[in-house]
Amino acid sequence: MMPQIRDGFKPGRGSIIGGMRAPARFLLAAALAAAAVTAAAAAPAKLRVLATVLPLKEFAAEVAGDRAEVSLLLPPGAGVHTWQPRPGDIARLAECDLLLFIGSGLEPWLPGLLKAFPPGRVRTLEAAAGLGLPGPGGGGGEEAHGHGALDPHVWLDFELDQRIVERIAAELGRLDPAGEALFTANAARLAGRLRGLDAAYRRGLDGCRGRTVVLAGHGAFGYLARRYGLVQMSLYGLSPDAQPRPRDLMAAVDFCRAEGITTVFFENSVAPDLSRTLAREIGGRVFVLHSGHNVTREQQAGGASFFGLMEENLAALRDGLGCR
Ligand SMILES: [Zn+2]
Numbered sequence: 001m002m003p004q005i006r007d008g009f010k011p012g013r014g015s016i017i018g019g020m021r022a023p024a025r026f027l028l029a030a031a032l033a034a035a036a037v038t039a040a041a042a043a044p045a046k047l048r049v050l051a052t053v054l055p056l057k058e059f060a061a062e063v064a065g066d067r068a069e070v071s072l073l074l075p076p077g078a079g080v081h082t083w084q085p086r087p088g089d090i091a092r093l094a095e096c097d098l099l100l101f102i103g104s105g106l107e108p109w110l111p112g113l114l115k116a117f118p119p120g121r122v123r124t125l126e127a128a129a130g131l132g133l134p135g136p137g138g139g140g141g142e143e144a145h146g147h148g149a150l151d152p153h154v155w156l157d158f159e160l161d162q163r164i165v166e167r168i169a170a171e172l173g174r175l176d177p178a179g180e181a182l183f184t185a186n187a188a189r190l191a192g193r194l195r196g197l198d199a200a201y202r203r204g205l206d207g208c209r210g211r212t213v214v215l216a217g218h219g220a221f222g223y224l225a226r227r228y229g230l231v232q233m234s235l236y237g238l239s240p241d242a243q244p245r246p247r248d249l250m251a252a253v254d255f256c257r258a259e260g261i262t263t264v265f266f267e268n269s270v271a272p273d274l275s276r277t278l279a280r281e282i283g284g285r286v287f288v289l290h291s292g293h294n295v296t297r298e299q300q301a302g303g304a305s306f307f308g309l310m311e312e313n314l315a316a317l318r319d320g321l322g323c324r
Contacts, residue, residue, distance in 0.1 A: 209322030
């Protein structure tokens with residue numbers, strides 16, 4: 001005898017579902033499932049946050065926890081100074097609740113991209129605004145490399161980063177007041193990590209044989225250099241657009257020979273030819289520094305993070321500058 005499967009449900013006149021033929025039951029189940037999806041969509045959705053550079057993305061993700069989906073606007077490996085947005089990026093911006101960008105001229109393509117929207121349609125937070133940065137012509141001699149322009153690479157100053165994190169937390173709190181306490185707590189923890197990174201740099205770069213960072217790349221490390229008493233000598237100026245001329249290279253060779261410098265730093269986003277040429281001319285070694293704008297697909301697959309890249313930079317600086 002076949003075993004009977006009892007489900008406790010007795011089809012009868014009083015039953016709606018039981019009286020249905022199978023296709024009708026299927027349709028109702030589908031309608032209920034669809035209703036459930038609609039109900040889920042109506043519940044407070046996660047904030048959608050876009051960021052133009054890796055540190056802003058990681059800061060926002062850490063502050064927001066699971067209350068936001070945070071992603072980079074730029075694809076892996078794209079350079080933030082020179083990127084060209086595609087039509088699909090307009091759609092991504094249209095769907096986001098907040099766009100985090102640095103400002104100070106780092107993203108020259110952004111004003112044009114925002115023009116695709118009515119004024120105020122895309123909510124933005126300019127990280128470099130309100131940090132009290134030195135104006136054009138102000139500050140130390142390093143400004144000369146930027147020809148009077150503001151240095152936008154503010155995330156390479158870990159104290160400025162703490163203030164950026166505070167601003168991100170405040171903005172997320174305005175967008176999602178229910179998450180405010182979480183954002184504040186997460187921001188405080190992240191600020192603690194940044195203070196730890198700052199302390200590690202301070203300790204690690206104290207008592208080095210050399211203090212000049214000769215950079216066969218663009219001058220992204222001005223804030224970092226100032227903070228830890230180093231001198232940045234970059235061959236590209238503030239943007240990798242500005243190609244060094246042969247006479248800049250010769251001047252760098254002369255400078256290194258005169259100062260006894262035998263270490264050249266270069267960014268892995270820049271072709272290594274120049275750094276190799278320079279290193280060969282001065283009989284020196286080459287070390288990689290990450291500006292941290294973005295990571296390549298390969299670095300991403302290897303789990304690269306802003307903090308990890310900054311720790312690699314510290315190790316390269318200590319090795320290259322001969323620190324105790
Ligand atoms: Zn840069």
